[in-house]
Amino acid sequence: MTKESAMCGSTTVHSRLLSNVGVLMVGLSVLASSASAQSGGSSAVINGHIQDESGGTLPGVTATLSSPALQVRQIVTVSDADGNYRFGELPVGVYTIKFELAGFTTFIRNELRLPVGFVARVDVIMKIGNLEESVTVTGGSPVIDVMTTTTSVTLNAETLNEIPRGRDLSMVYSMAPGVTLAGTPDVGGSNMANRQNISAGGVALQPKLQIEGMNIVLSDDQNSGVYFNSDTLEEIQIKTAGNDASVGVPGISMVAVIKSGGNDFHGLYSVSDQTPRLQSNNLDDHLRAQGLTAVQPVKTFYDYQADLGGKILQDKLWFYGAYSKQQKNTGITGFVTNAGPDGRYLTGDEPIAYATTGISQWAMKFSYQLTPNNRMNYVWQRGNKFVGEDGAGVLSPLEHTRDYSNPTAINRVEYQSTINSWSLFNVVGGYAGWWSDYSSYRQAEKYGFPLGPSRLDRESGLTTGPNAQNTALRPQDRYMVDAGYSFFPQKFLGGHHQFKAGLSYYHDHEAWYYPTNRSDIGNYVLVSDRVNGVSGTPVQIQIADQPVYPSDMEQEYALYLTDTWRVTDRLTANLGVRWDDQHVYLPAQNHDASPDFPTVWPAGQYPFTDLVKWQRTVPRLGLAWDGRRLGVFKVSAGLYGYVFGAQRGISYNRNALQTATFTWHDLNGDKLYQPGEVNLDLNGADFVSVNGAIGNIMNPDLKQPRYAEYATSYEHGLAPNLAFSASYVYRRSSDNYDIPGPNVARPLSAYNIPITRRDPGPDGVLGNADDGGRVTFYDYAPEYRGVAFVKNVVGNSPLANWFHTVEFTVTKRPTRRWQGTASFW
Template identity: 35%
Template sequence: MNSAFERSRSRRVLLLLGLMFYLVPVASQAQEASIIGQVTDDTGAVLPGVTVTATSPALQVPQVIAVSDERGEYRLTQLPLGTYAVEYVLAGFQTLQRPGLRVTAGFTAKVDVVMKVSALSETVTVSGTAPVVDVASTSARTQLTRETLDLIPTSRAGLQSMMVLAPGVRTNLDVGQPTANPLFRAFGQNGDSWQQLDGVVTTSPKGGNQSGNWFDSSVFEEASITSVGNPAEAPSRGIQVAIVIKSGGNDFHGSGSLIQSGKRMQSDNLDDKLRAQGITSGSPVAVRWDRSAELGGRIVPNKLWFYVQARARRDDNFSLGGFNPDGTPSIARQIQRFATVKLSQQVSPSTRVVGFYQHLGQTGNQAATQFAAWESRQVTYVPVHTGKVEWQMARGNKFMSFQYGFWNWYYRRNGASDNVATSDQLTGIITGMNVVAATRQHEGRKGVKGVVNWYKPGLLWGNHDFKVGFDYTPGAHADRSTVDRGAAGNYILIFRNGAPFQVDAKSNPTDPSSPVNYFGTYLQDSWTIARRLSLNLGVRYAHDNGFLPEQCRVASRAPLDVVFPAQCYPFIQFNIWKPVSPRMHFAYDVTGDGKTLIKGGWGMYVHQRGIDELQMGNALADSVATYTWHDLNSNKKFDVGEVNFDPNGPDFVARRVEVGQALSGAVPNPNEKEPMTDEFSASFERELIPNFAVRATGIYSREHNTYRVQNNKRPYDVYNIPVTARDPGPIREQR
């Protein structure tokens, strides 16, 4: 069956109101923070020439210094997250100290101070809490500090445990399963998420859930989750997750943990009604433990820092109704082993190099279930590799950063039997080799990105923070290859209540390639007017190129070589998208004290090409062809001659891509347009008391060019039989 991609213009309107109470500030995507403010005397006159010095254990240099300008304004930028002491010095005035200023990743803290004239050399220490409302950010974000992640009761399972804390975000239920694939859904819209682990993009190149995003949450220093108002540096509209990994310091620090649980610490919901139905147990935990150790410190003081961590998790669960061949209850086993290394080198007072690497080795052994036999379980191994090298330079009002990063993972599925796989559509009974055994899922990204910041005060009625950046990802991939299934055969026998019905012919062996090359660049200006109005204006351009390279396959083992012969396939070019996406947002400080803000704006966001969209047109994609089965000798085993495997013959039923059960044989639509979304947002933020604020957000969004798939062999004009439904009339209340 041939099909074509076609986009129909559709509109979907969402108007949602989220109300958020939060104890931590809202942050931007950047990992560094800023402290800004104005210095005046006790008459309200501005004070230029004040030396402002920030010190912190988080700094790899002794201190960061700024001098207030002719408007009395100062700006300390590119500060690593941490707690700072800020000192203000000017001859003829009391020296002022402000300790305990906690700043989080990407947060801009507004700290205005008043200095008094003094003929004596004296120092005044001012106590106070850090701001919790970001006066510069125009996005609606939830910031999770290390303390928050430690104190709030979650499963510590990674991204799911964090996203459940973000208002407006809906992910799958956090039940502590270490290998669950997180769903990214916010304000009624799914997909187009963008995850970064210490600046490395870990977003799956395919749509749907985000496989491979299994990270060690115990190494997270902070995380920010954005659901509304993404600026031009963000490539998509969906949930943006930015995670910062812990770093070393001049002082050595370390910790360890041991968490243990089991069946005795688990409750159930069994009652007399369930017991009367013969249900005597749920799915109890067999073994669950979590062990970790970490150490950070200095190799060379103020020059070279290190952080290392190791963690292991085990999660074994009894399978309800599943039994081993010896009659004992069956147990599903899962083990994760993490290792993380991070190095930070201060090459010079203005130059810094950061590198990190995290490895996950995950093994699993499925259990038998009420319907799947012990021999039909999967035995899996999943390695995940994530790392980067980043160069940073800060000079005056300019900052530059360039990074090479990579993220890739492999899912090796093996079987536990050489018997032919069977599946009964009515009873659900499964026997033989696991259906998806002998497959190798592989996904990943690697690429470079860079950004240049230039802060220019006193230009066009205000201060400007210009940002120019790019990100380039060549060959992003998310394909699934297969190997021959050996004695089990490359097919599955389908029964209906024990009666032979169909045969699913698998395309093994195959090794498809469906890459996407993506390049994005943006220009952004954060324009502050009169210290109360901030405009975030930006535009983004993307070159999104999905294609199928020329590729070949070997023939499947006979008799399936009729369905999947040795063949080479030509290069196929899908439409190259070149969208331009403007974004315009604002933040207005209503009271002028940084405690009450109105934020809002509009942005256009473009869907990125997904690998799964290309796979429908890739003849080498792991696929299944279904045929009618004639069990001529009634032995309930497949014998040669019982199926006509001609794709154009009478026994052919359908063909689909195995991943996502999508259609196969698709062809690109030359008139295809990229999906886009217009998003309008407005929010109100108010700091009520120190360390406590409230935010209300409203969203209106409209989608264009939404995807759908057209069957070219069944055009609209063949549907000529009217379908009518009788109006049942008014519903009468039953008495």
């Protein structure tokens, strides 16, 4: 047992399971497949050149590769006429290579560690002698990839398991040099299950995050809603610049490989917990004077997980399975249970409320070696993020939160065939997605809250009552296929080439479903404000068009060709070209009339609508020059496209959630809405504003944003298993846009009614010493009132953005029981 210290004190127990443990697999009905069949960029490569002591090329050398990571006993290849050899599409693991040729001493290279996606150059000099004699070299795995031109870092299972941090996948990204997450940093799992935008070099861009070849970033998100426990992963590679043509988006590219079974049983279990015993806070008199009585106390925290891998059939059928669960119960600054003894919020006497967050996950992987040259594998994942008090905050007390769950799923199958010594075919297909479920009804039942209309106090920003959208359901689904054919001619067009032709197809579905609320709640929000010195005066009503069940779709096609061209023994060119086709559209759909406000939101039928059809061909170029003792110099350049995303279709879908705001005249003063208190004409005198597709117009000439990236780097091996790198990246984006865009139906000249107010100062209260000066703003003239004068049209910005990033990194491979990465950017 080992004890680790975290924010509130924690205890962690790890135990390796005995290798002779048996396993009973009940109800196994799926086709299993190969652990060594890792797709696309997750596969590693070993290649090199063989010569004799005089420097002469040695063709015909038999090279034999073996590793516990392989389901076949060994892989054999023969050096070509130029003395070159290659082992491709290899899984993460530790390898041994044996080189044999009659008349020469056998050369053996032991303990060659291959990270995910790494191209290891292992050159060999063979000495004249008897075949029975051997020279063995142990350790000293290459630390610099002398062929690829990406800027990347690899995190293995030891690093992922031992570094104290949150266990969900999002917390892994910030371990990569130059990568940060938006918002507060994670401390001991404090950001559990947060979906924070990912930035590389300070720039938040759309990423590509692959779990076993499945891209789990849907639509135009900057993270993923598929929550994954990183303890189930064997290795992760995160690329921050210089991606090849298999990647279409400008953000980081992640390739993650789930642990595999093996011919020996292996497993791990761990249990962690945190208690409030060692917790401190920064609560001082200044904060107490603002009404804070506590910050973010941790009430409970636990994290446990277990996994097991092994064989079903020796060298044929392997399995791996894992289960994990994390949960925390913490306070949130200013989040309270109720209004306290005085019956008023924001006065400081409210009792603290706690919020529960958790993630649970099942994961399985089956590996099947069909024949020595044909392999399959299948990955299955089920997870669930749950938040007991979603939306909690200082202006959203317990009564306004919702119970939230987010089940996730991955179903993925891969087939890989080594056609012959110079060609390989690989295809990955499957499903990735989630279903978000928010409910105020479950919250009210859980805590015994009475149900009534949702309310917003505009003076303070406080929201009370149930959430306006009492039930919200959000499916996000992706069905995808990614296939590639790799071709390795011995010599072609002035050098050695490794070609890969690939195609990708994504079919995405996105929606937000909002059923109608119960009659005692209503499909509206009642808004109050301070009027003539009186707080809580009714002023507006916000009416939603529930029920709505929209559908938004996207199809993406891509074709790409890459060529890793060894121009000379020291110069490698990485060439590529990519063609993308995006089609975002709204299927034909119907909308039921609002049960309470049919004149505001009548029934409708909406035809099939194209939103964007974008096509673009972009190049990629990279050069790597091996200066031997001088180090490796790399440059790369490429263009990337932006994904519009199915979820952006919601902004133009008349069947999606929309809200109309009207002036509310509370005629009887009961602070409850009754029919007749509002003129519900969308072009009438009480109309204030509208939010949603009714006021948005898609621009048919909208262009796809373009991202250009130029990078250069220097890498040098300081010592065996220790490397240093320095890099510079320049990024430029153009044709950017913001949805929904400016309102072209209401010109700036329409805003001609001046309104002057005094700034209440830092305390937000008028009439005391900290009041500021007067501020003048403008309202539009009455003749421009109504939905007829709301036409928001999105357009491309004429301005470009650019970013410069400099980064320094030192990486130590695992040796002598330690490893590490340090970076500054």
